[in-house]
Amino acid sequence: MDKTVKALTIAGSDSGGGAGIQADIKTFQELGVFGMSAITAITAQNTLGVQGVYPLPVEAVRQQIQSIGQDMGTDALKTGMLFSSEIIQVVAEQIEHFKWQNVVIDPVMIAKGGAPLLQEQAVAALKKYLLPLATVITPNIPEAEVLTGLTIKTPEDRKEAARYLWNLGAAHVVIKGGHGAEDAEVVDLLYDGREFTEYKSRRINTPNTHGTGCTFAAAVTAELAKGRGVKEAVQVAKAFIQAAIENQIEIGQGHGPTNHWAYQRGLG
Ligand SMILES: Nc1ncnc2c1ncn2[C@@H]1O[C@H](COP(=O)(O)OP(=O)(O)OP(=O)(O)O)[C@@H](O)[C@H]1O
Numbered sequence: 001m002d003k004t005v006k007a008l009t010i011a012g013s014d015s016g017g018g019a020g021i022q023a024d025i026k027t028f029q030e031l032g033v034f035g036m037s038a039i040t041a042i043t044a045q046n047t048l049g050v051q052g053v054y055p056l057p058v059e060a061v062r063q064q065i066q067s068i069g070q071d072m073g074t075d076a077l078k079t080g081m082l083f084s085s086e087i088i089q090v091v092a093e094q095i096e097h098f099k100w101q102n103v104v105i106d107p108v109m110i111a112k113g114g115a116p117l118l119q120e121q122a123v124a125a126l127k128k129y130l131l132p133l134a135t136v137i138t139p140n141i142p143e144a145e146v147l148t149g150l151t152i153k154t155p156e157d158r159k160e161a162a163r164y165l166w167n168l169g170a171a172h173v174v175i176k177g178g179h180g181a182e183d184a185e186v187v188d189l190l191y192d193g194r195e196f197t198e199y200k201s202r203r204i205n206t207p208n209t210h211g212t213g214c215t216f217a218a219a220v221t222a223e224l225a226k227g228r229g230v231k232e233a234v235q236v237a238k239a240f241i242q243a244a245i246e247n248q249i250e251i252g253q254g255h256g257p258t259n260h261w262a263y264q265r266g267l268g
């Protein structure tokens with residue numbers, strides 16, 4: 001029997017189903033990987049915004065990760081909404097304890113609409129404890145600005161931010177371009193400490209981009225779990241998110257979710 005490939009997400013729950021744990025598990029499933037989760041916080045959320053945030057006790061986060069580590073193990077993992085420095089420290093401690101490889105850190109900070117998903121004082125903990133464990137870190141432009149203290153306007157600024165984050169210990173850095181100024185295309189920039197690789201796609205004009213960051217990082221995680229290298233994993237993730245944004249589904253009245261089944265059904 002073939003070995004079943006597994007991936008773990010450590011993130012917040014999005015009741016609306018478009019981002020967070022729900023986006024991650026859907027993406028893992030679509031890419032043929034068995035998905036597992038450790039929930040850090042429950043959010044009451046829909047396409048209009050975040051109505052409530054309920055972090056779980058740190059011990060509940062630790063126990064969920066231990067339950068997985070002591071029995072099933074994982075081939076890759078991603079982190080999303082971590083909320084507090086206490087949760088960040090426990091997550092880092094457990095990743096080190098189980099010596100997990102293929103670690104994707106999506107430094108989620110703020111939901112669309114402005115609700116904070118990471119406490120301001122937790123940014124330092126993210127940089128100190130988690131970033132050095134990252135196989136890949138996937139900030140969007142505003143997150144890269146917070147993590148580096150740089151203002152990112154030009155392509156050269158993006159490269160400088162990527163170098164900065166690599167120097168803090170992340171083995172690969174992907175600066176996502178969804179928030180970039182280019183009109184016609186979206187450019188995600190990968191840096192591995194030696195060279196830069198650009199992933200370009202047509203920019204789709206749509207309000208339905210809730211969960212794009214989570215979905216992209218989950219696709220990278222699923223492909224790393226299968227044994228692909230980072231460059232190839234990012235390429236698959238870019239195609240996955242492009243198909244998911246392009247093949248719109250109409251759900252809710254605000255920023256709707258993306259179509260997680262589009263890539264696998266060949267709709268891209
Ligand atoms: N309008 C768009 N058209 C095509 N691809 C997009 C678009 N917006 C985002 N993407 C892609 O989706 C992924 C996520 O990018 P983005 O920079 O939006 O990060 P994010 O973390 O999702 O931000 P946000 O918190 O606003 O959702 C990237 O791979 C990016 O290239």
Ligand SMILES: Cc1ncc(COP(=O)(O)O)c(N)n1
Nearest residue numbers: 012019020111211212213214
């Ligand atoms: C629980 C949770 N986690 C993450 C996000 C960010 O979503 P995005 O992928 O749009 O950055 C979110 N809105 N809710």
